[in-house]
Amino acid sequence: MIDFPxxxxxxxxxxxxxxxxxxxxxxxxxxxxxxxxxxxxxxCKPCTTSHPAYCxxxxxxxxxxxxxxxxxxxARLADGTSIRSQYFGHSSFAKMSVVNEMCVVKCDYPDKMxxxxxxxxxxxxxxxxxxxxxxxxxxxxxxxxxxxxxxxxALMAAKYISARQIIAVDIVQEKLDMGKDLGATHTxxxxxxxxxxxxxxxxxxxxATYAVDCTGTIPVIETMVECLAPxxxxxxxxxxxxxxxxxxxxLSFLLENKRLIGVIEGDSDPQEFVPKLxxxxxxxxxxxxxLCRTYxxxxxxxxIHDLHAGKVG
Amino acid sequence: xxxxxxxxxxxxxxxxxTVEHVEDIAVVGNLVNLVKGDEEQNTQDRKSxxxxxxxxxxxxxxxxADFELQDVIxxxxxxxxxxxxxxxxxxxxxxxxPDFN
Numbered sequence: 001m002i003d004f005p006x007x008x009x010x011x012x013x014x015x016x017x018x019x020x021x022x023x024x025x026x027x028x029x030x031x032x033x034x035x036x037x038x039x040x041x042x043x044c045k046p047c048t049t050s051h052p053a054y055c056x057x058x059x060x061x062x063x064x065x066x067x068x069x070x071x072x073x074x075a076r077l078a079d080g081t082s083i084r085s086q087y088f089g090h091s092s093f094a095k096m097s098v099v100n101e102m103c104v105v106k107c108d109y110p111d112k113m114x115x116x117x118x119x120x121x122x123x124x125x126x127x128x129x130x131x132x133x134x135x136x137x138x139x140x141x142x143x144x145x146x147x148x149x150x151x152x153x154a155l156m157a158a159k160y161i162s163a164r165q166i167i168a169v170d171i172v173q174e175k176l177d178m179g180k181d182l183g184a185t186h187t188x189x190x191x192x193x194x195x196x197x198x199x200x201x202x203x204x205x206x207x208a209t210y211a212v213d214c215t216g217t218i219p220v221i222e223t224m225v226e227c228l229a230p231x232x233x234x235x236x237x238x239x240x241x242x243x244x245x246x247x248x249x250x251l252s253f254l255l256e257n258k259r260l261i262g263v264i265e266g267d268s269d270p271q272e273f274v275p276k277l278x279x280x281x282x283x284x285x286x287x288x289x290x291l292c293r294t295y296x297x298x299x300x301x302x303x304i305h306d307l308h309a310g311k312v313g
Numbered sequence: 314x315x316x317x318x319x320x321x322x323x324x325x326x327x328x329x330x331t332v333e334h335v336e337d338i339a340v341v342g343n344l345v346n347l348v349k350g351d352e353e354q355n356t357q358d359r360k361s362x363x364x365x366x367x368x369x370x371x372x373x374x375x376x377x378a379d380f381e382l383q384d385v386i387x388x389x390x391x392x393x394x395x396x397x398x399x400x401x402x403x404x405x406x407x408x409x410x411p412d413f414n
Binding site for chain 1: 363366368369370371372373374375376378379380382383384385386387388389390391392393394395396397398399400401402403404405
């Protein structure tokens with residue numbers, strides 16, 4: 001999907017240094033602190049009906065890392081080699097970046113910009129899936145598989161709207177402890193379960209009303225469907241490997257009237273949802289500061305290693 | 314909303330299509346209005362070219378390669394774009410593993 005060389009990074013936060021003449025948001029000023037989110041085509045049906053996260057060209061518009069209109073890219077090396085540099089419209093692994101206007105959300109609280117940066121993707125994905133799409137009620141149960149930032153944000157959102165049971169599933173004990181700390185009513189270490197679906201059904205007395213997979217792994221997605229109660233909805237949120245398939249039993253799926261949906265970016269409209277999450281953090285309902293660790297650019301390798309080792313969200 | 318032709322081109326609709334990418338378009342007379350501080354947006358247009366901005370970035374040369382900090386040059390800012398000095402960036406596991414793509 002993406003050509004190389006490329007500059008990645010899609011959860012940027014920084015200050016505006018220049019503004020193009022026809023940028024539509026006329027309230028932007030040089031020096032404004034901003035958070036950066038995903039790009040959209042702006043013309044498809046979801047884009048024009050306030051569901052920009054569901055843009056039908058989301059994958060290519062964001063991952064191709066080139067401008068939408070003419071496929072050009074702003075960056076090049078000194079020797080002229082072109083570098084793809086509009087990843088998600090903004091390529092944030094750079095000191096300065098040329099950003100598509102639609103990715104820009106004003107940040108009213110630049111003092112905490114470091115923890116607000118990931119709202120642009122990971123945090124709004126987890127929180128949005130629960131707050132915008134699934135919306136568990138006070139009698140509902142929700143299972144979250146995978147306690148990275150996306151899963152933990154889904155958990156925090158579920159606690160915020162007072163879901164009755166919030167079951168957190170992971171294989172790393174520290175993650176499960178964090179899940180408990182952030183509001184899970186039950187934690188399950190899936191490595192210790194012979195039959196994970198049965199464990200969930202026992203806890204929920206019949207199955208979960210909602211389930212969210214944030215692992216993107218085939219066996220977990222399949223188990224997620226098994227865990228549902230009749231009429232339950234499961235959301236695929238974590239990115240699965242390309243060209244792999246899941247298998248499910250369509251007869252029981254039918255007889256139990258289950259739903260399986262894919263949700264990109266938590267169906268978020270960043271202009272409205274990013275500020276909302278910033279507010280929730282300031283009110284203490286969304287303690288994302290517990291998920292973040294800041295590393296200087298020179299320690300990028302260490303940061304990525306810690307991310308994959310599960311040491312940081 | 315982004316002004317994009319209503320008929321979205323084929324290569325955008327198919328994310329896996331391999332298409333010749335257009336490189337380094339030379340835009341003649343790029344007009345950028347630098348809005349400073351509290352100045353009204355509709356003061357006379359200042360035709361200043363903001364081009365060839367030198368900066369540094371973490372570049373990935375090929376799939377599965379490491380991130381390397383390198384000098385890069387940004388060609389220009391278009392009229393629907395903004396130049397942002399990045400202070401922080403999140404690293405998302407799904408798209409930062411060298412195995413992705």
